[in-house]
Amino acid sequence: MKTSFYFVLWILIYLILGLFNNSFIDNNAFIVALAIVWGLSWLLNRIMPDTLTYERASQIAPVLEDVYTGNVSAFMKRLSRESNIEIVTAIYFIVTTIVIAFAIFKAGVNDWIALAIFGFFTYGAITRSFSLSRAKAGLKSNPTPEKCMEIADDTYKLDYASYYNAHNGVAYADMLPPKPKHFQVFKVFSIVISAIASLLGLLYIILGIIIMLSQSSLEAGAVAGMYFLYGSLAAYFGVKDFVSCLNTKSNTMTISKEHTA
Secondary structure: OOHHHHHHHHHHHHHHHHHHOOHHHHHOHHHHHHHHHHHHHHHHHHHOHHHHHHHHHHHHHHHHHHHHHOOHHHHHHHHHHHHHHHHHHHHHHHHHHHHHHHHHHOOOOOOHHHHHHHHHHHHHHHHHHHHHHHHHHHHHHOOOHHHHHHHHHHOOOOOHHHHHHHHOOOOHHHOOOOOOOOHHHHHHHHHHHHHHHHHHHHHHHHHHHHHHHHOOOHHHHHHHHHHHHHHHHHHHHHHHHHHHHHHHHHHHHHHHHHHHO
């Protein structure tokens, strides 16, 4: 499932947990929500493996096809776009981690688990941004199909050799697995959820700004900062997943046209 789905789920879980009015749940809401999200993710991966496999295949096939056809220009555009996105993501996680640390050490907010998890996410985002930026610089200095192949293998961690062997004498349209029966419903659901995540993120940003403008205490500033950062991340992934869903739809339509041509 898309990241925006889990943001919407996370917000709903927090709202539901608040209805219990239980001190243990209130003090451990982050851990409880994380356990529920992880458990649901595990369950979905086993309920709908064909749908998730097809979605991933429809995302990576265009990358490998650009390598296969030697389309360095298209490969470079995608790499540049993803590199810029990861840089922005890394900056966001760095700022968020700093804000959480500030809330813990200065405002007395007890959220060490969140700090540890966001620290882990921050490390991952920084690592990915450096990896993509290095690959982008390498492709700029050596814009060849061979370099694209190397980046596909080493940076994207894709198996181009298997794709090449499977593609030998086979049309691009046949490189995807069979489309699951209800995949279109899944795509529409993903688009709707990503739009909801964007709107909820915008709402949290507005709430953060309102709190920041209406109260001047240190605690209020920390709460406002958390609202703003969580909201901006939800809005970011909502927009990102919305665009990704549209691109995936465009990719599958293109493949379908090639299949019928």
